[in-house]
Amino acid sequence: MPYHSIVCVKQVPDTANITTEAMKEDGTVNRAALPAIFNPEDLNALETALEVRDQFGGTVTAVSMGPPKAADVLRDCLYRGADRAILVTDRRAAASDTLATSYILSQAIRTIGRFDFVFCGRQAIDGDTAQVGPQTAEKLGLPQVTYLEELVGLDGDLVRVRRNVGNGWELIEARLPVLITVLGTANKPRPPAARRVMRFKRARTEAEVAAMVQEAMPSASPAERDAEVRRRTEQLKQAGLLIEQWNLDDIHADLDRCGLAGSPTKVFRVQSIVLTKQGYTDIPPTEDGVRRLIHELVVDHTLG
Amino acid sequence: MGNYFLDNQDIQFLFDHIDLKALARLQEDRADNGDADYVPADEDDAVDNYRRVLEIVGQVAADTLAPNAPIVDREGNTLNEDGTVTLHPLVQENLRRLTQADMMGFTLPRKYGGLNCPNLIYTMANEIVSRADCSFMNLFGLQGIAETINAFADAQIKDHILPQFCQGKVTGAMVLTEPDAGSDLQSVRLRAYQDASGQWYLNGVKRFITNGCGEVLLVLARSEEDIADGRGLSLFYAERSDRVKVRHLEEKLGIHGSPTCELVFEDLPAKLVGERQRGLITYVMALMNGARVGIAAQSLGVAEAAFRLARVYAHTRHQFGGPIERLPAVAEMVTDMQIHLEAARALAYETSRVCDHENNNLRILENGLSRDKDEEKQRKQAARLWKRTNGMLTPMSKYYCSEMACTVANQAIQVLGGSGYMKDYAAERYLRDARITTIYEGTSQLQIVAAIRGVASGAFESYVADFEKVEYADPLLMSLQQKLVEAKGGILETIQFVKGRSAAYLDLSGRRLVDAAIVVIIGHLLLGQGAVNDRKKRVARRFIETHLPVVRMNLDQVQSGDMSALEEYELLAGPVPREG
Numbered sequence A: 001m002p003y004h005s006i007v008c009v010k011q012v013p014d015t016a017n018i019t020t021e022a023m024k025e026d027g028t029v030n031r032a033a034l035p036a037i038f039n040p041e042d043l044n045a046l047e048t049a050l051e052v053r054d055q056f057g058g059t060v061t062a063v064s065m066g067p068p069k070a071a072d073v074l075r076d077c078l079y080r081g082a083d084r085a086i087l088v089t090d091r092r093a094a095a096s097d098t099l100a101t102s103y104i105l106s107q108a109i110r111t112i113g114r115f116d117f118v119f120c121g122r123q124a125i126d127g128d129t130a131q132v133g134p135q136t137a138e139k140l141g142l143p144q145v146t147y148l149e150e151l152v153g154l155d156g157d158l159v160r161v162r163r164n165v166g167n168g169w170e171l172i173e174a175r176l177p178v179l180i181t182v183l184g185t186a187n188k189p190r191p192p193a194a195r196r197v198m199r200f201k202r203a204r205t206e207a208e209v210a211a212m213v214q215e216a217m218p219s220a221s222p223a224e225r226d227a228e229v230r231r232r233t234e235q236l237k238q239a240g241l242l243i244e245q246w247n248l249d250d251i252h253a254d255l256d257r258c259g260l261a262g263s264p265t266k267v268f269r270v271q272s273i274v275l276t277k278q279g280y281t282d283i284p285p286t287e288d289g290v291r292r293l294i295h296e297l298v299v300d301h302t303l304g
Numbered sequence B: 001m002g003n004y005f006l007d008n009q010d011i012q013f014l015f016d017h018i019d020l021k022a023l024a025r026l027q028e029d030r031a032d033n034g035d036a037d038y039v040p041a042d043e044d045d046a047v048d049n050y051r052r053v054l055e056i057v058g059q060v061a062a063d064t065l066a067p068n069a070p071i072v073d074r075e076g077n078t079l080n081e082d083g084t085v086t087l088h089p090l091v092q093e094n095l096r097r098l099t100q101a102d103m104m105g106f107t108l109p110r111k112y113g114g115l116n117c118p119n120l121i122y123t124m125a126n127e128i129v130s131r132a133d134c135s136f137m138n139l140f141g142l143q144g145i146a147e148t149i150n151a152f153a154d155a156q157i158k159d160h161i162l163p164q165f166c167q168g169k170v171t172g173a174m175v176l177t178e179p180d181a182g183s184d185l186q187s188v189r190l191r192a193y194q195d196a197s198g199q200w201y202l203n204g205v206k207r208f209i210t211n212g213c214g215e216v217l218l219v220l221a222r223s224e225e226d227i228a229d230g231r232g233l234s235l236f237y238a239e240r241s242d243r244v245k246v247r248h249l250e251e252k253l254g255i256h257g258s259p260t261c262e263l264v265f266e267d268l269p270a271k272l273v274g275e276r277q278r279g280l281i282t283y284v285m286a287l288m289n290g291a292r293v294g295i296a297a298q299s300l301g302v303a304e305a306a307f308r309l310a311r312v313y314a315h316t317r318h319q320f321g322g323p324i325e326r327l328p329a330v331a332e333m334v335t336d337m338q339i340h341l342e343a344a345r346a347l348a349y350e351t352s353r354v355c356d357h358e359n360n361n362l363r364i365l366e367n368g369l370s371r372d373k374d375e376e377k378q379r380k381q382a383a384r385l386w387k388r389t390n391g392m393l394t395p396m397s398k399y400y401c402s403e404m405a406c407t408v409a410n411q412a413i414q415v416l417g418g419s420g421y422m423k424d425y426a427a428e429r430y431l432r433d434a435r436i437t438t439i440y441e442g443t444s445q446l447q448i449v450a451a452i453r454g455v456a457s458g459a460f461e462s463y464v465a466d467f468e469k470v471e472y473a474d475p476l477l478m479s480l481q482q483k484l485v486e487a488k489g490g491i492l493e494t495i496q497f498v499k500g501r502s503a504a505y506l507d508l509s510g511r512r513l514v515d516a517a518i519v520v521i522i523g524h525l526l527l528g529q530g531a532v533n534d535r536k537k538r539v540a541r542r543f544i545e546t547h548l549p550v551v552r553m554n555l556d557q558v559q560s561g562d563m564s565a566l567e568e569y570e571l572l573a574g575p576v577p578r579e580g
Helices: A040-056 A068-080 A098-112 A132-140 A194-200 A206-216 A222-238 A287-299 B009-017 B020-028 B043-075 B089-100 B119-132 B134-140 B143-152 B155-166 B279-316 B328-366 B373-416 B427-438 B444-456 B459-468 B475-499 B503-530 B534-559 B569-573
Strands: A003-008 A011-013 A036-038 A058-065 A084-088 A117-121 A144-155 A158-164 A169-175 A178-182 A244-246 B172-175 B191-194 B200-210 B216-222 B233-239 B244-249 B260-273
Touching: A003 A040, A003 A098, A003 A132, A011 A068, A036 A040, A036 A068, A040 A058, A040 A068, A040 A117, A040 A144, A040 A178, A058 A068, A058 A098, A068 A084, A068 A194, A068 A206, A084 A098, A098 A132, A117 A132, A132 A144, A132 A178, A144 A169, A158 A178, A194 B043, A206 A222, B009 B043, B009 B119, B009 B328, B009 B503, B020 B043, B020 B119, B020 B328, B043 B089, B043 B119, B043 B134, B043 B427, B089 B134, B119 B134, B119 B279, B119 B328, B134 B279, B134 B427, B143 B155, B143 B172, B143 B216, B143 B260, B143 B279, B143 B328, B172 B200, B172 B279, B191 B216, B200 B216, B200 B233, B216 B260, B216 B279, B233 B279, B279 B328, B279 B373, B279 B427, B328 B373, B328 B503, B328 B534, B373 B427, B373 B444, B373 B459, B373 B503, B444 B459, B444 B475, B444 B503, B459 B475, B459 B503, B475 B503, B475 B534, B503 B534
Parallel strands: A003 A058, A003 A117, A058 A084, A084 A244, A117 A178, A144 A178, B172 B216
Antiparallel strands: A011 A036, A144 A158, A158 A169, B191 B200, B200 B260, B216 B233, B233 B260, B244 B260
């Protein structure tokens, strides 16, 4: 029986390749200095969805909330096999915390309609909260299974999942539809498929089309440009190359629950921690030496 | 998350340096696209696709093939009791990844699901794959079998099997060698016979068959019982069944991931490819030429891996109070390895480029796609020229690159010293893997026999003439070019000297003359690279200045007329040792 999956994906700054410019003076992330990449565990979520489709048939829809540039990760989803890609982008969604983000995603998922699975990466490497998946499940009233390491079995509307809880594993059964968050150890994401790359490298969102038109027709009137955007968008749609673009109105979002207004998270303090070497301590390789080392680490809260 | 394309400066330099738009134009001209939805809009778009394809290959090579390679090398493949072979699970994973990446129909037409990439891009991909796992390149690099089917088999076979190649459902083997027919393929004995209905069957034994356990077999067999030489041989298409069994899986020095099979055919049904009696002289020659460029690429890859290991080791290993790369002897070894590698790459990529001209010209000729008589006539003339040039460059590349790979892999162990001899490092695997490259698809000695024809018959002279017309503004490049012109003069003079002597003396002098001609050709190619890149200018200088004395030495030896290796063989080689 075919299954329809929705995969939530996010474009994130590559925090694995940090340089000294990674942080601004005020302690916030300097996104301009970090390359934007596909959040690694979202690739594992996508792979899980594609494997379900390979085995049972169905569809995979990738959805991302983010700035227009996030279209990059949606193209990557198409390269790897997603059937459909949707970008939720709206200035009014800026500064959303996990609560607002999960609300917006849940509205987008409601708008998509029919599905059996929602797959999310466990967490994004820029915030490391691991909250958006579970919060989205709550808002959709779905059962949730976090930390999937293996999708063990799938039979009718019953899925069996092995989840890694850190100090062991749990085997969980859940009824569909279900939201599952996926660990990086679950699988090895497939590479982009060359034929799909050759085809979908031309896939664009409406915002990208508008930017291209702006560049191509700098002196045209807004009405002329709008007409051209509509024409090109329609062309892409006909060719199956349009990445759908939704704003908050399209997903019937309550604006009070989006963006800054919908984000109760308050940043209490930002610490700029600069690691420098200040001398060193010789630890003798003896029972006593190790005991003193452990003690020191416990005292400064490195351990425990 | 590495990438063996994006981290390789030289491949990327050549990607930009070689006129890929011209190759894209050739490749897309009257291409058989069927209803594919991924056809490039224009040449720039096609070149952009090539880059993206290599990025994907580079990613799979670094992330999947390379980490699997040492395990596959240790464990190898398995021969089952029923005469089938089970590939190592990691080899299967490698194939699955490259299939997911759409890489198994690399050069095939889009009509069948292929990528329609030029041979040059395939050569780059083969090199990248081989750097990660030399042995796996044999499976990835066997796409020449599908190409041969595409070029010569009838539509029924093509429509049936080529989409399956592109989908990664089947892999193939070229089934040529027999216990008594190795380098001398004219003496192939495996019998092909027809029943009353005209159905062909194959009977006999084949040996040393790379991936002989594959699903599609292209078999060279004797269809004309009464014709003893190459004209009695035809090429057959057969699919795996229980009437062909793997009797033995060879235990080899290296490339353990590549299954080398002994096959027993027991009335295996087969289909004729193309016309009878053209098996060896037309189809296998074409197949082998492509495969030889493939081995050149494989050689580059394993040498690149060995070089990188040595370069890092020489930089990080400290002895006598500093990194060993500060020791003159080590510095020179590392330098020479890199220059040798870049020289070989220049030659192999140029050969691939020429192959693309020849192949695409033939594609349009053979499929009757010429627009009018004039075009057809021009193409026929061009075909002769390309064939002549390629008939020289292909064996040169195979020979030069494979010998280079053995030298570089050997030097890498030397740079690593005792550590290089141990299994702790990959250096020993690189040497074991590299060693086969000078042997299969025609030994170095056979490549020289093929190349010397071109060197002695004018192909070399006319090919080099175009390079000599290039005008360099830079005085260094100009003076180096002049030195190459003089070296060519010396070669031509020496050839005249040899021609006044016996045929045996030409054979005896073959290696030295071919070596000298290769230096001149690579010298010109590196000058062209040096014109656009300052580092490459220094590479060209180093290569030419260190190799011209070797050219002179080789020519001096040829001009000596010394035949003692033949005339005094019994005396100099001494008595045949008695066994036991």
